[in-house]
Amino acid sequence: MRVGSLQTSNRLRCHSAYLPGEQPKTQGSVIKLNTNENPYPPSSTLTDAILSEIPNLNLYPSPPSVALREEIAQLHALDPNQVIIGNGSDDILNLCVRTYADEKLKIGMFEPSYSLYEVLAGVQGSELIRIPFSDDQFSIEPEKVATCGANLFFLTSPHAPSGRLYSRKQLSLVAQKFSGLLVIDEAYADFASENAVSLLSDFDNVLITRTFSKSYSLAGLRVGYGLGPARVISELDKVREVYNLDRLAQAGALAALRDRKYFQECLEKVIEQRNLVASQFDDFGWLHITSSANFIFVQPKSSEEKVGPEVALSLFEYLAENNILVRYFPKHPQTSSFLRISIGKPSEMSILINSIKSWRQEKQQG
Numbered sequence: 001m002r003v004g005s006l007q008t009s010n011r012l013r014c015h016s017a018y019l020p021g022e023q024p025k026t027q028g029s030v031i032k033l034n035t036n037e038n039p040y041p042p043s044s045t046l047t048d049a050i051l052s053e054i055p056n057l058n059l060y061p062s063p064p065s066v067a068l069r070e071e072i073a074q075l076h077a078l079d080p081n082q083v084i085i086g087n088g089s090d091d092i093l094n095l096c097v098r099t100y101a102d103e104k105l106k107i108g109m110f111e112p113s114y115s116l117y118e119v120l121a122g123v124q125g126s127e128l129i130r131i132p133f134s135d136d137q138f139s140i141e142p143e144k145v146a147t148c149g150a151n152l153f154f155l156t157s158p159h160a161p162s163g164r165l166y167s168r169k170q171l172s173l174v175a176q177k178f179s180g181l182l183v184i185d186e187a188y189a190d191f192a193s194e195n196a197v198s199l200l201s202d203f204d205n206v207l208i209t210r211t212f213s214k215s216y217s218l219a220g221l222r223v224g225y226g227l228g229p230a231r232v233i234s235e236l237d238k239v240r241e242v243y244n245l246d247r248l249a250q251a252g253a254l255a256a257l258r259d260r261k262y263f264q265e266c267l268e269k270v271i272e273q274r275n276l277v278a279s280q281f282d283d284f285g286w287l288h289i290t291s292s293a294n295f296i297f298v299q300p301k302s303s304e305e306k307v308g309p310e311v312a313l314s315l316f317e318y319l320a321e322n323n324i325l326v327r328y329f330p331k332h333p334q335t336s337s338f339l340r341i342s343i344g345k346p347s348e349m350s351i352l353i354n355s356i357k358s359w360r361q362e363k364q365q366g
């Protein structure tokens with residue numbers, strides 16, 4: 001082996017990979033509230049759909065996931081040529097970067113946001129323009145997007161990690177002022193009261209990304225999609241890996257999509273828990289951003305009413321010791337005194353709340 005002489009692309013020399021939340025090896029004993037998965041299993045209709053596809057696995061899948069594409073188009077009252085299916089929505093975000101960014105064409109984002117954008121920009125060798133939020137409520141100024149000089153801009157709504165929703169009106173102002181492609185990452189939109197899909201009839205520079213990972217309980221199947229102008233979709237399609245979704249994923253996602261009743265029931269359960277946990281944090285007197293997603297971004301307070309990175313880290317570590325995984329982002333001042341907690345089942349959330357109460361008591365004694 002002569003690996004020693006193997007050269008890595010120059011642009012990857014200082015590149016760091018995306019750092020996903022921990023996936024424990026043994027699931028059972030851990031309460032997993034760290035990667036915004038849905039706590040409920042996928043629709044039971046997936047079993048038959050996936051099993052009946054197994055005899056066909058000798059054949060390649062439909063390259064554009066044609067049946068799924070048509071049903072998603074119908075769901076959003078769009079034409080199938082306005083839809084592209086991805087191997088998770090990360091796949092679509094990656095296609096956007098491949099297609100609309102390079103060494104000269106820059107990428108913009110509000111910081112902090114979903115950290116994959118930065119990773120994708122690094123791989124492509126594109127300059128990343130980071131726009132700070134205007135305040136600690138994660139407010140945005142459309143003018144700053146318009147003048148940032150990017151060709152491609154990622155805007156997360158509901159925002160991650162804060163859970164804040166941007167109104168259609170705000171998003172349409174951004175789309176109006178920005179001359180590049182505005183990608184609205186709506187991974188969590190099903191948990192929100194509104195979304196940006198109607199902007200697609202007014203703007204030809206907006207692409208919306210969605211995922212089956214959160215609201216359809218299918219993070220393990222890897223299915224996402226993009227909605228946008230036919231012209232943009234056909235450009236992305238040129239870059240898409242030909243068979244980016246296998247037969248099982250196409251069949252499974254289609255079954256999940258058709259089971260609207262189960263989808264709705266799971267959504268309602270998650271939203272109900274989210275609201276209960278939010279009011280519990282209000283009772284504690286803890287600051288949290290009003291969430292339109294399936295997680296809550298909260299600033300823990302010690303029993304001496306202190307907030308800050310040490311307090312957030314203390315609760316993060318205490319919960320981990322008690323087999324409750326949540327997410328802590330220590331690197332940015334706007335996130336370092338907060339924890340992001342995914343919404344689980346009622347039993348899991350009540351264990352979480354009890355653990356937080358014990359932490360407060362123990363820290364008071366200590």
Ligand SMILES: Cc1ncc(COP(=O)(O)O)c(C=O)c1O
Nearest residue numbers: 088089090114160187211213224
């Ligand atoms: C804002 C945001 N966008 C996209 C994704 C990726 O979703 P997918 O599982 O569809 O790749 C995530 C996953 O956590 C996310 O938080």
